[in-house]
Amino acid sequence: MFSQSASAFHALVERIDDAQWEQPALGVWDLRGLVGHTTRAILTVEGYLALDDPGFESVPDAEGYYGRVYRDLGSPDxxxxxxxxxxxxxxxxxxxxxxxxxxRAMAAIDAAPAERIVSIGGLGIRLPEYLRTRVFELVVHSIDIANAIGVPHGQPQPAVMATLELAAGIAAMRGQGEELLMALTGRRALPEGYSVV
Structure with missing residues (x-):
């Protein structure tokens, strides 16, 4: 799924006109900054797979990555x-x-054992679970980019479904599952500024 999601992101980037790169996109990012951030979902795969397998798994799944690692990887700035x-x-x-x-990322993935453990900031997560986080980033930010330039995002439906599933899992892990479920079924609105990441 990572390959298909990354390819859809690439196709979206090909649709960006030269005049659009400096236009506002998301938060403090112009379109170039947002595409750069999204590209890191690919670059980190290559970079982390170039590191040694840590030999231990301390983050069990993608939900745990967002609960434990993601917020420790740096301030918003x-x-x-x-x-x-x-x-x-x-x-x-x-x-x-x-x-x-x-x-390069796909070559690194293809060369890695299926259950390869990826080292992230001294922690270990299995490659398939790490790739779930990369699909999440590619899907969410492809939608952001598409909204900024007014075209369809092009992400495959299975990737969108997997991203929704992961987002719901993150919310549930943080004790917000009921809150999200009530919003998704029209019972009540989410608080302003609500985010699972």
Whole structure:
């Protein structure tokens, strides 16, 4: 699913006009910063698989990643800055840079054992679970990008469904499952600014 989601993201990036890269996109990011941040969902796969297998699993699943690791990976300002840096890294041909990054990430995935443990900040998570987090990022931010430029996001339906499932799982793990369920079934609205990440 990661490959299909990444390919859909690449196809979306190909639709961005040169004049759109500096337009506002999400929060502090212009479109280049948002695409840069989203590209990190691919770059980190390559980068983390280049590290040694830590030999232990301390984060059991993607829900645990968002509950335990995600919020410890940096402040919102640091996350925003990394997105801007990745946007600069995209260079003059962002679509080609994304295409090449996908190729390297897929080569690293194909070369790794199916249950390879990925090291993230001294913690370990199995590769299939880490890839669930990458699909989540690709889907959510592809929708953000599509909204910014006014085109369909193009993410495959199974990836959207998996992202919804993970979002609900994160909410349930944080004790917010009932709150989310009531909103999804029209019983009551979510609080302003509600987010599972």
């Amino acid at each position: 640091e996350v925003a800055a990394r997105g801007v840096e990745a946007g600069v890294w995209l260079g003059d041909d962002p679509a080609q840079a994304v295409h090449d990054a996908i190729g």
